[in-house]
Amino acid sequence: MTLICILIWTLLCCCFTGKSRGQITVTQPGAVSSAVGATVSIKCTTSQNVYVSGSAHCLAWYQQKAGETPKRLIYYTSSRQSGIPARFTGSGSNSDFTLTISGVQAEDAAVYYCQSFHWLNSQDFVSLWYTFGGGTRLQVGTDWCFLGDARPALKVLGPSSEELKQGKATVMCVANKGFPSDWSLSWKVDGSGSISWEESRSPVVQENDGLYSWSSTLRLPADHWMKVGSVTCEATQGSHTVASEPLMRDQCPQS
Structure with a gap:
């Protein structure tokens, strides 16, 4: 499965008025590795500050495992979705955000996407944008793996x-x-x-x-x-x- 279902939903939520989506970029590392039980952080950087609703920055994190639909972990930068384990935490502001997984489990191996929301206001129009990063693959292994690659x-x-x-x-x-x-x-x-x-x-x-x-x-x-x-x-x-x-x-x- 891909992010198609989320993209369709975000298209319905957005107001497009001809402004190029290329104005906003969301950057994530392609992959990170972690030992089981360790702490890992995934960075997300946006080319423009995200929209702030009240005091909350509008950035979310999604997890997608192979063959499954994406699952939202974090919304409003640091609010955990119901049922998500406490080892997942989000932080950040403006254009720099981080997803942290404390006590990584083998089951956490997946691709993680950040999604930012932007309000672009110009002299001619206002447009709303949901933009996804390219995704970060988390690979999880045992402690001794990180002394070097494990030869099969x-x-x-x-x-x-x-x-x-x-x-x-x-x-x-x-x-x-x-x-x-x-x-x-x-x-x-x-x-x-x-x-x-x-x-x-x-x-x-x-x-x-x-x-x-x-x-x-x-x-x-x-x-x-x-x-x-x-x-x-x-x-x-x-x-x-x-x-x-x-x-x-x-x-x-x-x-």
Whole structure:
């Protein structure tokens, strides 16, 4: 799900009179990381001061988890929505605001959006604007992760003899206990002759300890598999390969 439902609601609440939305920008960091139990702050900066209603600055914070609709956490800068845990607090004024999460839990891993409200008054017209930041992804891990990135453990599983008899071969690489979540898996295939294959990757899953697991699957015809000498699964972060796990074809069941 996206922020479409909120955007539709805000469109209904706003009065547009031809003024460009580009006049107001809301800036957030793309990502932050935190250990479980630690305190993390997410900053939000607006290009113009937000509207003040009474003594309250009109800025809200939303949380969106994968596959779910956004949920409002904070409104009027520091007022918690009903049912939101006390570990979520908001602060700030004018154009600088902060969402603070004290005692971060693994379940707090999500994307956080700030939403600002502006009253633009010129000589010709008055317009009201709700503007969203681009969102900040919070990644949560265990304390020891923050001594450095946690290198995932790799395991490569070859095709079964039953599958080979059906004319196909599937090789899976399982990556466990990695942090943060921006690791990627790739394959190297060493063999003779022309070999073609397809790759696919599962979604990243965060475990209860805050670390991440995922997998990549290599699929190829059985006759191509018989030309393979070895396959190697590599875990990379950015341009650096930091873990690899080979599998020799002759170690696997034969058709």
